[in-house]
Amino acid sequence: QSVLTQPPSVSAAPGQKVTISCSGSSSNIGNNYVSWYQQLPGTAPKLLIYDNNKRPSGIPDRFSGSKSGTSATLGITGLQTGDEADYYCGTWDSSLSAGQVFGGGTKLTVL
Amino acid sequence: QLQLQESGPGLVKPSETLSLTCTVSGGSISSSSYYWGWIRQPPGKGLEWIGSIYYSGSTYYNPSLKSRVTISVDTSKNQFSLKLSSVTAADTAVYYCASLKNAFDIWGQGTMVTVSS
Numbered sequence: 742q743s744v745l746t747q748p749p750s751v752s753a754a755p756g757q758k759v760t761i762s763c764s765g766s767s768s769n770i771g772n773n774y775v776s777w778y779q780q781l782p783g784t785a786p787k788l789l790i791y792d793n794n795k796r797p798s799g800i801p802d803r804f805s806g807s808k809s810g811t812s813a814t815l816g817i818t819g820l821q822t823g824d825e826a827d828y829y830c831g832t833w834d835s836s837l838s839a840g841q842v843f844g845g846g847t848k849l850t851v852l
Numbered sequence: 853q854l855q856l857q858e859s860g861p862g863l864v865k866p867s868e869t870l871s872l873t874c875t876v877s878g879g880s881i882s883s884s885s886y887y888w889g890w891i892r893q894p895p896g897k898g899l900e901w902i903g904s905i906y907y908s909g910s911t912y913y914n915p916s917l918k919s920r921v922t923i924s925v926d927t928s929k930n931q932f933s934l935k936l937s938s939v940t941a942a943d944t945a946v947y948y949c950a951s952l953k954n955a956f957d958i959w960g961q962g963t964m965v966t967v968s969s
Contacts, residue, residue, distance in 0.1 A: 743898060776955030778899075785948055785962050786891075786899065792953035829899055831955065838915040839950075841889070841901035 745844035761847045763817045763830030770852040774814040774834040780827040854879040856960035870936040874949030882907040887952040890934045892945040
């Protein structure tokens with residue numbers, strides 16, 4: 742059971758838009774920055790979004806992040822078949838069990 | 853361009869200690885901008901943070917693994933290392949090292965470690 746809750750799967754057609762949610766609490770998302778990672782099959786995770794909504798150099802603006810209260814959302818527009826991957830949210834948790842935490846991951850299928 | 857590479861045995865016996873090293877290239881492990889971390893992923897499952905270290909040696913660990921984990925840094929070799937003691941089959945996973953600035957921004961390719969007799 743992950744500290745951050747993500748839907749197990751989402752799907753959409755090429756060219757469409759999809760959003761992936763990440764729900765937490767005041768000890769994690771509510772008071773800390775959120776990051777998002779993309780893991781293509783058989784590869785290491787790759788940073789897509791940091792500090793809730795900032796993109797590292799080289800990440801296209803089709804990818805966006807937002808945060809409201811204790812939830813965060815990753816948006817992907819203009820879906821491509823190459824976007825089919827697992828997506829993870831992550832943040833710091835300031836509770837008694839302090840540390841970095843991740844969501845359980847969401848499998849994106851581009852139909 | 854910062855690059856990280858994990859190395860270590862791919863097979864560890866139950867009850868023994870798993871030892872992995874992460875070699876950092878393209879930058880200094882003594883950079884004040886970064887922490888350095890270990891993350892693992894059991895087959896077919898999600899990511900689990902193990903712990904992180906600063907070049908000064910300051911560490912923080914996942915509370916669920918803290919009693920078995922030691923992370924250390926060797927600035928002379930530009931490396932940091934992971935030791936996980938008393939391993940069981942549940943520790944079978946791909947182990948990643950990563951740099952931690954605002955987030956885990958650069959990842960190694962990962963190394964599969966199987967715990968089996």
